[in-house]
Every structure is written in structure tokens, then in C-alpha cells.
Amino acid sequence: MQCTTNRPGMECGFMSGKGCGYSGGTCHPIVESCQGCDRTVTAGEMVYCKSYPDPAAKWRFGPCNFATHIKAEVKEDSKKINPLKASKRASAKKK
Numbered sequence: 001m002q003c004t005t006n007r008p009g010m011e012c013g014f015m016s017g018k019g020c021g022y023s024g025g026t027c028h029p030i031v032e033s034c035q036g037c038d039r040t041v042t043a044g045e046m047v048y049c050k051s052y053p054d055p056a057a058k059w060r061f062g063p064c065n066f067a068t069h070i071k072a073e074v075k076e077d078s079k080k081i082n083p084l085k086a087s088k089r090a091s092a093k094k095k
């Protein structure tokens, strides 16, 4: 449904016939860490996130998982384990 509060006319999943269903009744502007993300949208003089109504909360415990301007760190284990072989090895040890 189209927003009637901070981003008028833009589609938003939180809007309903009763108004904005997000906590507080409106979405919040982006935070500094969001600069450069493709999901930002400008409405009036403010910049919001298209995907998440409270960007500060999205960054509170680490990088935002929706961010398009950062790459997720992939931890590579030096030793890769084949789960099938590991299972066979474990069952062989039990005997």
C-alpha cells in the first residue's frame, strides 16, 4: 500500500488502511552507515530506506544484511570437512 506519512506515494509493506503499522507510526531516516546504499530513497529533505523502516536498528549489532554497498565477510575455514565422510568416520570410530 502507498505510504501517507514520511514517504507519501511510495509503496510500503507497513501501510494499511489504518495507517503506518510500524512502531511509532512512521519510518526513520537513514544513518551514516547507510550512505552509498542503493536502497536509500529521498522523500522531501530526508533520506529513508526502501527495505527497512529503522536503519539505526539494522546497524545496531553489526553491518546491515540488506546493504548493497558493503560486502559480507565470508569466513573460509582452512580445513573443509565433507559431512558425509565425517559421518562415516564418526560411525567407524564407534565400532
Ligand code: SF4
Residues within 6 Å of the ligand: 030, 031, 033, 034, 037, 038, 039, 040, 048, 049, 050, 051, 052, 054, 055, 056, 058, 064, 065, 066, 067, 068
Ligand atoms: S538496506 Fe541497510 S544499509 Fe541500505 S539503507 Fe537500508 S538500512 Fe541502510
